[in-house]
Amino acid sequence: METAGGNSSCSCPANIFSRFTENEMEGQLFFLFAQVCILLVLVNLARIALRLVRLPQYTAELIAASIMGPFALGKISWVRDTLFPIAGLKAMVSFSSTSGLFYAFVVGLEMDPSLIWTSSRQARLTALSSLAMSAILGTAMSNPLCQMLNLQINCVNIRLILPLFIALTGSPMMIRQATEMKLGTTNVGQLGCSVAVLMDVACLSGMALVSLSPVLHQATVNHDLFEPFMALLYPMVIYTLVGPCVGLVMRSKQSGVQLVLVMVMVLVCTGLGEAVGYNGLVASFIFGLLVPRKGGVATDLLDRLFYPVRYIALPMYLNFGQQMAKYDASWHIALKGPAGLPIQAVLVVSVVSMAAKVATALVMASVYKAPLNEGIILGFLLNARGFSDMILISAAVERKVMDLRIKSLIINASILNSMLAALAVLTVMRVTKRPEPTAEPHQVIERQGHGTKLRLLVCLHNVVDVTSTINVVEACRGSGALPLAVHTLYLIEYNEQTAAQLMYRRSATDTLVGGEMKKIDATIEAYAKDAGVQLRRNSAISFFFNMHEDICHKAEDMKASIVILPFHRVQRLDGKMQLRSSALRRLNKRMLYYAPCPVGIIVDRGLGGATLRSATRMCHNIIGLFFGGASDREALTLGSRMAEHPGIHFTLVRFLPLSQIQSSTATTSGDTPEGARRSVHTYEEAMNPETLPTTSPGSNTVFISIAMKEEALDKKSLENFRTMYEETGIASYREMAAKRGQEMVATLQALDAECTLFIAGCGESQACTGLSGCATDCPELGPIGGLLSSSNFSFTSSVLTVIKWMNSRYSV
Incomplete structure (x- = not known):
C-alpha cells in the first residue's frame, strides 16, 4: 500500500x-x-x-x-x-x-x-x-x-x-x-x-x-x-x-x-x-x-x-x-583462510x-x-x-x-x-559374532529316557507370569526323584524406562530394574528354598526384535529340553484375554521358528491363584489332549512326567478321527478284506522299510509315507504311556471322537470344567481338520492351542501349548 x-x-x-x-x-x-x-x-x-x-x-x-x-x-x-x-x-x-x-x-x-x-x-x-x-x-x-x-x-x-x-x-x-x-x-x-x-x-x-x-x-x-x-x-x-x-x-x-x-x-x-x-x-x-x-x-x-x-x-x-x-x-x-577450523x-x-x-x-x-x-x-x-x-x-x-x-x-x-x-x-x-540361531532342533523331550534330567528354560516378562510359571516348574518335578535343572530368564526390554536403572547391573543375575523384578526375585527365591530346587537366574536385556537371539543362545548353552514362554495376553477380571504386548507376540513367533528345542507357551487363567505363594502344596487336575503329531508327543512326554507328582491327577484324552472310528467299526464287522486290515504297522516296521513284507507285482503295494511314520510313532508313545501310567494307576486314559466345529468346542468346554490346566500340542494330525472352521486369534499356536487360548470361547482353564519347531508355516 x-x-x-x-x-x-x-x-x-x-x-x-x-x-x-x-x-x-x-x-x-x-x-x-x-x-x-x-x-x-x-x-x-x-x-x-x-x-x-x-x-x-x-x-x-x-x-x-x-x-x-x-x-x-x-x-x-x-x-x-x-x-x-x-x-x-x-x-x-x-x-x-x-x-x-x-x-x-x-x-x-x-x-x-x-x-x-x-x-x-x-x-x-x-x-x-x-x-x-x-x-x-x-x-x-x-x-x-x-x-x-x-x-x-x-x-x-x-x-x-x-x-x-x-x-x-x-x-x-x-x-x-x-x-x-x-x-x-x-x-x-x-x-x-x-x-x-x-x-x-x-x-x-x-x-x-x-x-x-x-x-x-x-x-x-x-x-x-x-x-x-x-x-x-x-x-x-x-x-x-x-x-x-x-x-x-x-x-x-x-x-x-x-x-x-x-x-x-x-x-x-x-x-x-x-x-x-x-x-x-x-x-x-x-x-x-x-x-x-x-x-x-x-x-x-x-x-x-x-x-x-x-x-x-x-x-x-x-x-x-x-x-x-x-x-x-x-x-x-x-x-x-587459516583463521577457521581445518x-x-x-x-x-x-x-x-x-x-x-x-x-x-x-x-x-x-x-x-x-x-x-x-x-x-x-x-x-x-x-x-x-x-x-x-x-x-x-x-x-x-x-x-x-x-x-x-x-x-x-x-x-x-x-x-x-x-x-x-x-x-x-x-x-x-x-567375531556368534553364529545366528539356526532353525534346526537338537533337543526334544520325546527322545529322552524316563530318568533323564529335564532342563527347563523358563522365561518371565513381568510379575503376572510368576504364579503360573512356579506351578509349571513344580509340576515338572514329578515325584521329586527325577532330575530337574531350572534356569529362569528375565526378559527385560531395553527402553528409556529401564536404561538408566541398568547402570547398576554387575552380572547377568543382578536385576535391579524396577520393583517388579525385585518381587519376582523374592518369590522365586522363596519357592526354591521351600521346594529345595536349584534355580539359576539370568536376564536377557535387549530390544524385542532381536531378543530371541539371547533366548536361543541360552537354550543352546544349557542344552534345554524345553523353553517356557509367557503368552502375549493376560486375563481380565471378566475372563476375557487382553493384549499386553504385541512385541511379545512377535517374540514368541520368532522363538517358534528359531528355537533349538520345543517351546511351551503358557496361557495363564489363574493357575496357582492370584497370590505369590509357593506351589509345593498344590493340587491340580491336568488334562492332556492328544490328537497326534510331533508336538502332541512332546506334550504327552511332558505330561507324563507331571503325572508322577503326588498333587496332580493327570488324564490323557486321545481324540480319534471319525474316519478311523468308522474304519475300526467296519473291520470289526468283517466287511473289510483281509489285505486292507493291516493299515498301521509296528514302530520298528514304520521306521525300517526293509522289514515290510514284499508283494507280487499284481498285489497292492504298501508305501511308507510320512503320515504312516507319524501314526506309528503316535501309537508307540500311547502304548508306553498306557503301560507305565494307566495300568499302574498313576494316570487315567480316555478315547473320544474328534468332532467338527461347535461340537468339538462343546466337548472341550466339558473337559474344561474338569481341570485347571490343559496340556496340548499344536494339532498336526487329521483329527484336527474339523477345527479349521473355528476362528482363532493365534494361528501360530495351531488349531488346538489357538482355540483354547481364544477369548471367543468361555474356557477357564490355563493352557500349556507345546510346539516342536514350527519352521516357516507362519510369518515372523
Missing part, C-alpha cells in the same frame, strides 16, 4: 508467529514451547533411524540438537528467524542453562561411585595406563595442532586441554552403549565400566580443581583459607545432610511434589556450589553423585527424571551451546584419541592374556563421549582458556569420536 508521501509500507509481520506473540512474555514462552516440540519430534525420529541401522541410541539427542541448531536447519534464514528470533532468546537462555544443571544432576545419579573402590586391579592398571598414554600423545600432538590452527597465543592452553580431552570418557554413555550392544554383563563390558568411571573421576577431579583455581589463587595472595575451606566443605555437606534429605523426600508415596522438592534442592545446592567457587555443572554433578544409592533412591529418581531430561533438557542445552558458539561458521571459514585438525584429534585408548587396551589384553577382539572392543568402548566433554568446555570457557576455534575443535572431535567408535565396535562384534 502506498502512502501520500510516496512511501510504501507493508502490513506483513516480520515473523509468521507474530500475531500469537504480541506480549513479550507470551512470545518468549511461545518460542520456547515451539523449540521443545520440534526437539521432541527430532529426538524420536533420530532414535528410530538409529534403531533401524542398529546403532546405539544414546547419540539421538546430540543428532537432534545438531539438526535443529545452526549446523543444519539454522542455516535456513526463515527457519532461524522463525524459531530463534531475538525476542525468544532470553527464555531459551534461562531454560537451557537450567536444563544443563538438571542433566548434570542426572549424570551424577547414573555414575556409580562404588566402582571406584570395588574395581579390579586390571581396571585400575588399565585406567592409569590410558591416562599416561593420553598425556603423552596429547602433549606430543599439541605443537602440530597449534600449527594447523595457526595459534600463537593459546598454544599453552592447547597443551593443557588436549591431553585432558583425549583421556576423558563419558562413562554413563559408555555403559549405555555397552548395554545396547549386549555387552553390559560380559567381562569386557564390566571391565569397561570400571575403567571409564575411574578415568572420569580422575579427569573430573582435575577439572574441579581448575574451576576452583581462582579461589585457590586468591587464598594464596590474601593468605585467607576461608574460601578454600568452604569449597572443600561443600561436598561434605551434600553427603552428610542434603543426600539423606533427598532419601527422606523420596521415601514417601510417589507424587509430583517429590520431584519439585528435589529440583528445588538441585538449584539451591548448585547456587551454593557456584558461590564457593565451583562451576555450576560441576556442583550439580557432585550433588547427583552423592545422592544415596541404598533403598532405590537413585534408581527411582532416574526412572522419573530420565525421560524429560534426556528428551528435552539435554537437546535444549546442546542446542543452546550451538546457538551461542555458532561453530558451523568455523567449517565455512576453513575453506577460505577439517584435518578434527580428524587428527579424533584419531589420536582413539589410538591412545585402543593401544592401551591391546597392551593390557596382552598382559592379562585376554582375547584380541575383547581388547579392541574395550579400546573403542572407552571412546564414547558425553557429559565430561561438556564440563571441560564449560569450565575452560568460564576460565577463559578456550577460544572459539578450540571449542569448535573439541565439539566436532567429540561428535566424530563417538560415531566412529560406535561403528568400530559394531564392526568388530559382527566379525
Whole structure:
C-alpha cells in the first residue's frame, strides 16, 4: 500500500508467529514451547533411524540438537528467524542453562561411585595406563595442532586441554552403549565400566580443581583459607545432610511434589556450589553423585527424571551451546583462510584419541592374556563421549582458556569420536559374532529316557507370569526323584524406562530394574528354598526384535529340553484375554521358528491363584489332549512326567478321527478284506522299510509315507504311556471322537470344567481338520492351542501349548 508521501509500507509481520506473540512474555514462552516440540519430534525420529541401522541410541539427542541448531536447519534464514528470533532468546537462555544443571544432576545419579573402590586391579592398571598414554600423545600432538590452527597465543592452553580431552570418557554413555550392544554383563563390558568411571573421576577431579583455581589463587595472595575451606566443605555437606534429605523426600508415596522438592534442592545446592567457587555443572554433578544409592533412591529418581531430561533438557542445552558458539561458521571459514577450523585438525584429534585408548587396551589384553577382539572392543568402548566433554568446555570457557576455534575443535572431535567408535565396535562384534540361531532342533523331550534330567528354560516378562510359571516348574518335578535343572530368564526390554536403572547391573543375575523384578526375585527365591530346587537366574536385556537371539543362545548353552514362554495376553477380571504386548507376540513367533528345542507357551487363567505363594502344596487336575503329531508327543512326554507328582491327577484324552472310528467299526464287522486290515504297522516296521513284507507285482503295494511314520510313532508313545501310567494307576486314559466345529468346542468346554490346566500340542494330525472352521486369534499356536487360548470361547482353564519347531508355516 502506498502512502501520500510516496512511501510504501507493508502490513506483513516480520515473523509468521507474530500475531500469537504480541506480549513479550507470551512470545518468549511461545518460542520456547515451539523449540521443545520440534526437539521432541527430532529426538524420536533420530532414535528410530538409529534403531533401524542398529546403532546405539544414546547419540539421538546430540543428532537432534545438531539438526535443529545452526549446523543444519539454522542455516535456513526463515527457519532461524522463525524459531530463534531475538525476542525468544532470553527464555531459551534461562531454560537451557537450567536444563544443563538438571542433566548434570542426572549424570551424577547414573555414575556409580562404588566402582571406584570395588574395581579390579586390571581396571585400575588399565585406567592409569590410558591416562599416561593420553598425556603423552596429547602433549606430543599439541605443537602440530597449534600449527594447523595457526595459534600463537593459546598454544599453552592447547597443551593443557588436549591431553585432558583425549583421556576423558563419558562413562554413563559408555555403559549405555555397552548395554545396547549386549555387552553390559560380559567381562569386557564390566571391565569397561570400571575403567571409564575411574578415568572420569580422575579427569573430573582435575577439572574441579581448575574451576576452583581462582579461589585457590586468591587464598594464596590474601593468605585467607576461608574460601578454600568452604569449597572443600561443600561436598561434605551434600553427603552428610542434603543426600539423606533427598532419601527422606523420596521415601514417601510417589507424587509430583517429590520431584519439585528435589529440583528445588538441585538449584539451591548448585547456587551454593557456584558461590564457593565451583562451576555450576560441576556442583550439580557432585550433588547427583552423592545422592544415596541404598533403598532405590537413585534408581527411582532416574526412572522419573530420565525421560524429560534426556528428551528435552539435554537437546535444549546442546542446542543452546550451538546457538551461542555458532561453530558451523568455523567449517565455512576453513575453506577460505587459516583463521577457521581445518577439517584435518578434527580428524587428527579424533584419531589420536582413539589410538591412545585402543593401544592401551591391546597392551593390557596382552598382559592379562585376554582375547584380541575383547581388547579392541574395550579400546573403542572407552571412546564414547558425553557429559565430561561438556564440563571441560564449560569450565575452560568460564576460565577463559578456550577460544572459539578450540571449542569448535573439541565439539566436532567429540561428535566424530563417538560415531566412529560406535561403528568400530559394531564392526568388530559382527566379525567375531556368534553364529545366528539356526532353525534346526537338537533337543526334544520325546527322545529322552524316563530318568533323564529335564532342563527347563523358563522365561518371565513381568510379575503376572510368576504364579503360573512356579506351578509349571513344580509340576515338572514329578515325584521329586527325577532330575530337574531350572534356569529362569528375565526378559527385560531395553527402553528409556529401564536404561538408566541398568547402570547398576554387575552380572547377568543382578536385576535391579524396577520393583517388579525385585518381587519376582523374592518369590522365586522363596519357592526354591521351600521346594529345595536349584534355580539359576539370568536376564536377557535387549530390544524385542532381536531378543530371541539371547533366548536361543541360552537354550543352546544349557542344552534345554524345553523353553517356557509367557503368552502375549493376560486375563481380565471378566475372563476375557487382553493384549499386553504385541512385541511379545512377535517374540514368541520368532522363538517358534528359531528355537533349538520345543517351546511351551503358557496361557495363564489363574493357575496357582492370584497370590505369590509357593506351589509345593498344590493340587491340580491336568488334562492332556492328544490328537497326534510331533508336538502332541512332546506334550504327552511332558505330561507324563507331571503325572508322577503326588498333587496332580493327570488324564490323557486321545481324540480319534471319525474316519478311523468308522474304519475300526467296519473291520470289526468283517466287511473289510483281509489285505486292507493291516493299515498301521509296528514302530520298528514304520521306521525300517526293509522289514515290510514284499508283494507280487499284481498285489497292492504298501508305501511308507510320512503320515504312516507319524501314526506309528503316535501309537508307540500311547502304548508306553498306557503301560507305565494307566495300568499302574498313576494316570487315567480316555478315547473320544474328534468332532467338527461347535461340537468339538462343546466337548472341550466339558473337559474344561474338569481341570485347571490343559496340556496340548499344536494339532498336526487329521483329527484336527474339523477345527479349521473355528476362528482363532493365534494361528501360530495351531488349531488346538489357538482355540483354547481364544477369548471367543468361555474356557477357564490355563493352557500349556507345546510346539516342536514350527519352521516357516507362519510369518515372523
